[in-house]
Amino acid sequence: MTNEAQGHSGIETEVLIIGSGIAGSVTALQLADAGVDVTLVTRARKPEESNTFYAQGGIVYTAHEDSRELLTEDIIRAGAGYCNRRAVEIIATEGPKLAREILMEKVKVPFDRSENDELSLVREGGHSINRIVHATDATGRAIEISLLKALDGHPNVRLLTGHTAVDLLTPAHHSSDRLRIYDPLSCVGAYLLNQDNGAVIRCLAHKTVLATGGIGQIFLRTTNPIGARGDGLAMAYRAGARVINSEFVQFHPTTFYQPNAPSFLISEAVRGEGARLVDADGKPFMDKYAPEWKDLAPRDVVSRSIHQEMLSKDVSNVYLDLRSYIPKDKIAELFPSIREQCLLYGVDIATDLVPVVPAAHYFCGGVWVDEWGRTSVDSLYAVGEVACTGLHGANRLASTSLLEGLVWGVRAAEDIVHEMDGAPDPSTFEIPLWEDTGTETADPALITQDMSVLKHIMWNYVGLVRTTRRLRRAIRELRHLESEIENFYRAVRLTDELIGLRNALRAGLIVTLSAWENKSSVGCHYRI
Secondary structure: OEEEOOOOOOOEEEEEEEEEOOOHHHHHHHHHHHHOOEEEEEEOOOOOOOOOOOOOOOOOOOHHHHOOHHHHHHHHHOOOOOOHHHHHHHHHHHHHHHHHHHHHHHOOOOOEEEEOOOOOEEEEOOOOOEEEOOOOEEEEEEHHHHHHHHHOOOOOEEEEEOOOEEEEOOOOHHHOHHHHHOOOOOOOOOEEEEOOOOOEEEEOOOOEEEEOOOOHHHOOOOOOOOOOOOOOHHHHHHHHOEEEEOOOOEEEEEEEOOOOOOOOOOOHHHHHHOOOEEOOOOOOOHHHOOOHHHOOHHHHHHHHHHHHHHHHHOOEEEEOOOOOOHHHOHHHHHOOHHHHHHHOOOOOOOOOEEEEEEEEEEOEEEEEOOOOOEOEEEOOOEEEHEEEEEOOOOOOOOHHHHHHHHHHHHHHHHHHHHHHHHOOOOOOOOOOOOOOOOOOOOOOHOOEEEEOHHHHHHHHHHHOOHHHHHHHHHHHHHHHHHHHHHHHHHHHHHHHHHHHHHHHHHHHHHHHHHHHHHOOEOOOOOOO
């Protein structure tokens, strides 16, 4: 794998993959091993910087008493019966096998094991048995590092870090031959911004794969890293791809809360080990909201329960109690990263109650894809959180997201290899080099302010609990803000931050308009 910047002339590649988390990296690895030339692009300076890297809890595997039918039942129950049955069958059938073959055997992820060398299996919310494998409380990090090691030095992989995708290249929109507008929609690559020199590169590709992750950064509080701002969703939408289920934004019930601290995740595995949600007096409260599941109810139920508890007592947060339910030595053994992070803000999870609130966590909707990761735009694939396979329905079951990225990364690569021989040459579509029309330098203060306005609109009006009046106001204000930003976008020179702001605004509108259309409460879309 080589890491190299490119000049103004542009580059050509067989497959362009945008995003380097589990979905993008698995797709790249499978394609490269099959002899396909891959260009892997990430806006981050370090390729490991992704949603995957910050995933704490684990990845669904299997247990002796487990079955395909039992996992299917758990996924559909958590998804409020709204899941795509075919996607659920694929994950339940292929998921555990691929986790073993690729993660455990091929790239050798160091999952936790017991003293007799058996995989350590834990249970999380919505699961009926212990079937989740983990690497302490930093599973995503272990997976990401192992995948990147496997890609490092691979002769068929070109890695571009610090490159931001500006827009997908579609002949119907971008070709110099205006008669291409009559062709079916197809994708032949993307324009890429080199953050170091400001140059925009035309990258032509036979096949393009979106693996850009989620949208959490459009909300005021989120567990997602800075790059999860809806880039892939917005680019696919502008290219004409079908987008579905966008109202279903899952809020994680437990993120660390202090007024001036970041909203980092407190893994669901903490409750899986026995921790309880409590009020300021240490009294558990989930019994009254979800007596069957209590603290291990599906995430939408737990999040709304916390929201109701905070409203009824007029408090800014609730608490997680580990100290009363988990031995101190076990806390240190199982949750070292969470403990270290909380200690930075004066909270010891082994001796103190941990202040928590819900935060935007996972996007259950996205770019519609079929069972092979193909979008409605020819030669454009989407894998991972940016895609909507229908697996999650109206609410994701814990620890299925990494598995989905793995399974559809493998499937997309398999389909691309099969389809590569018949793919048209992208250079025949007469896509011009980028023409920079911006004359001014973007004012970072304006970008920061507009992003802050977006986050507050989405948090207050399109958050955990939605109403008709709030959504109507959100649509009006977001449309006005997007109009201002589009004018700004065309007048100034491109930066990563400006591209992100534009995409985040479009992602916010996609979510809000979908929430407006869906009048009923289902899963993590809750209207009153």
